Amino acid sequence: MRILVVDDDQELRSLVGFALQRAGYLFQEAGEGATALAVFRREQPDLVILDVNLPGMSGFEICRQMRAESTVPILMLTVRASEEDEVRGLDLGADDYLTKPFSPRTLLARVRALLRRRGMEPGEGVLHETVLSSGELALDPEAQSVRAGDRLPARLTELEFRLMQYLLVNAGHALPAERLAQQVWGYRGVGDRQRLKQLVHRLRQKLEANPSEPRYLLTVANVGYKLDSGAGGAEGGGPA
Numbered sequence: 001m002r003i004l005v006v007d008d009d010q011e012l013r014s015l016v017g018f019a020l021q022r023a024g025y026l027f028q029e030a031g032e033g034a035t036a037l038a039v040f041r042r043e044q045p046d047l048v049i050l051d052v053n054l055p056g057m058s059g060f061e062i063c064r065q066m067r068a069e070s071t072v073p074i075l076m077l078t079v080r081a082s083e084e085d086e087v088r089g090l091d092l093g094a095d096d097y098l099t100k101p102f103s104p105r106t107l108l109a110r111v112r113a114l115l116r117r118r119g120m121e122p123g124e125g126v127l128h129e130t131v132l133s134s135g136e137l138a139l140d141p142e143a144q145s146v147r148a149g150d151r152l153p154a155r156l157t158e159l160e161f162r163l164m165q166y167l168l169v170n171a172g173h174a175l176p177a178e179r180l181a182q183q184v185w186g187y188r189g190v191g192d193r194q195r196l197k198q199l200v201h202r203l204r205q206k207l208e209a210n211p212s213e214p215r216y217l218l219t220v221a222n223v224g225y226k227l228d229s230g231a232g233g234a235e236g237g238g239p240a
Contacts, residue, residue, distance in 0.1 A: 001120065002026045002169075003111065004045040005034040005078065006062065014182040019104035021162055022110070023072060023182065024141065026132065026169050033057025042064055046120060047111060049207050050094075052078040052085060060092055069095030073114040077102075113206065134171045135230030137207075137216060139164055146207060148216060154206035159184055163199055164207075167217070167227040178222035 003020055007013050017027040024115055028038035028043060040048065048066060052059040063074055076094045078085055086097045095114050098107065132139045136149045144161050145153040150207045156164060166183040167175070181196050204211040218226045 001047075001115070002028060002043060002045040004036070004040060004048045006031075006033075006048065006054070006059070007030045007051040008032060009051075015104070017166075019108060021165060023108050023111075025111075027167065028169060033062050036062055037065060040072075041069070044070075045072065047073045047075065047114060049075045049077065049107075049111075052076055052089065056236070060088060063089060063092045063094050063158060073118055075110055075114060099150065132165070132168055134168055134227075137168060137171075137227070137229045141165075141169050147205050148209075153211070156203075156206065159199055160203050160206070163203060167225070168229070171227045171229045174220040174223045174226045180224055196236060 003025050005013050005016050005027055005124065006022075006029070007016070010039060013029045013031070017029060020027045025126055028045065030039050032054055033091065034228065036050075040043075050059050050063060050066075054062070063076065065075060068079075068236050074094045075096045075098060076089045077100055078089075078096055078204055079100045089097055095117075096110055098110055132141070138147045140153065140162075141144075141161075143155070144158075145155050146164055147153040162184045163180060166180065177196055178195050181192050184196070185192070200217060201211070204217050206240065207216055216228055218228055220226050
């Protein structure tokens with residue numbers, strides 16, 4: 001189940017995304033209106049978490065456009081406990097409102113409640129996803145395993161699974177090492193490149209036929225890593 005997080009605060013997006021992943025959800029992100037609408041239309045997420053105060057196009061306008069195209073649940077975020085803002089958002093089609101700052105536990109409770117109202121959430125526990133696939137790669141959240149091409153599925157540790165999940169959702173995109181560390185370890189993981197390098201090494205051992213010449217999990221010089229879900233060859237990116 002995919003959740004789109006729209007907020008211009010990169011740190012908040014990462015922390016919210018980390019909480020969602022820990023709960024078993026897949027998440028995608030956007031920092032401004034045009035990108036948010038493009039991702040929304042392309043990926044058709046199951047729920048949107050949308051900040052009111054965004055640069056350029058406001059969250060209210062994004063909500064209006066999303067609601068004109070879809071009945072997807074929308075949870076709006078604001079730093080102001082204003083009844084006027086809440087009423088405006090709900091009138092535009094938002095399903096719920098949450099004031100910053102909030103705890104991850106509160107956010108997840110709101111997400112589960114919205115999904116239950118739509119008959120999309122089976123219960124209070126961790127959500128078990130159907131297999132997520134892209135190209136030759138398939139990730140099974142329930143079995144916590146990954147399969148590459150015709151190879152047998154390989155069981156992943158919790159940390160390997162978090163990294164693989166985020167890479168697969170963003171397949172084809174170069175992702176900064178700092179952002180990947182945040183997805184795996186949360187805020188405290190920021191900047192720990194060595195731990196990330198070791199984790200990538202372990203994941204390649206399970207994913208690649210030849211880990212020393214990776215085909216899928218590529219290093220992007222001066223950036224971080226990229227998952228190529230089908231094309232062969234490491235585009236200038238050998239092992240970490």
